[in-house]
Amino acid sequence: MAWKLDKRREASADGFVVDVRWGLIERQPKVYNFDAYKQLVQMAGQRGLEVQLVASFHQCGGNVGDDCSIPSPASVTHHGDVGFKDQHGNQNKACISTLADDVPQDGGRTPLDMYGDWMAALARAFQHDHEDPGGHVALWRLSVPVLPLQQRLAVLRHR
DSSP states (O other): OHHHHHHHHTTTTEEEEEEEEHHHOSBBBBOOHHHHHHHHHHHHHHOEEEEEEEOOOBOOOOOOOOOOOOOOOOHHHHHHTTTEETTTTOEEEEEEOOOTTTSGGGOOOOOOHHHHHHHHHHHHHHHOOSSTTTOOOOOOOOEOSSSSSHHOOOHHHHH
């Protein structure tokens, strides 16, 4: 990974974007492990690169050309009717529908509770890691998409 970051720096890149996958971070309810991402942000900061984290509360894989599969946490995916549905009733289980935000899941937590717990864990994990010893700001932005990829692309096509 270090050589890839070095190549970005040599190419005069200011930084990069990386998905922080819910399914990798919270494999058990309320147990969070951001270690790999923390290491990546630290390595980027040492090279003066900025990192934009994308909170990916949806599965990775299942789209055309995908070569990986990272499901959402099992504590969410085994619940029946919480997937995103389009205007035709087609369900996409890649992410939780905003209509299910208040539907209790495992342990009584709602999706909004889960997102809040995850964000709080992220803030704790990175509270001291936003700068490297040289003063370079490494972690500079967090994005939170609200629709699965297919729906985001459909919205863009219809504009």
